[in-house]
Amino acid sequence: QVQLVESGGGLVQPGGSLRLSCIASGNFFSIATMGWYRQAPGKQRELVAEIITDGKTNYADSVKGRFTISRDNSKRTVYLQMNSLKPEDTAVYYCNWRLWTDYWGQGTQVTVSS
Numbered sequence: 001q002v003q004l005v006e007s008g009g010g011l012v013q014p015g016g017s018l019r020l021s022c023i024a025s026g027n028f029f030s031i032a033t034m035g036w037y038r039q040a041p042g043k044q045r046e047l048v049a050e051i052i053t054d055g056k057t058n059y060a061d062s063v064k065g066r067f068t069i070s071r072d073n074s075k076r077t078v079y080l081q082m083n084s085l086k087p088e089d090t091a092v093y094y095c096n097w098r099l100w101t102d103y104w105g106q107g108t109q110v111t112v113s114s
Contacts, residue, residue, distance in 0.1 A: 001103075004023070004025075004105035004106075005022065006093065006106065007021050009109045012111070012112055013112070014112055016085050017081070019080065020080040020095075020108060022079075024097060029073060030073040031053050032053070032098060034078040034096065035051070036049050036096070037094045040092075049063065050069065050096075051069045051071050066082065066084045066085075067083070068080070078095065087112045090110060090111050092109050094107045
């Protein structure tokens, strides 16, 4: 079993920054694809960013140039640095582990509002 624990969400003004963290339990973190997804009220969950084992990344068009995903295999942690936040970034953000199957964290709320 894999457990994922997210942290770092909160309330921020437009234009501000937040950094989300997700710590994973279990083995094989270094070969898992790790991702961040988000779900806004009334909308489907969508991919924000993902990072595969060789460090290659993939971003949603809506966050390119503003968000950066990274990982530290020694700490079994994946990060999402979010800059220039917009009200439309408001959502619950979920950490995802993909290796043979999917695991999800409990989610962390990000609210962008003045």
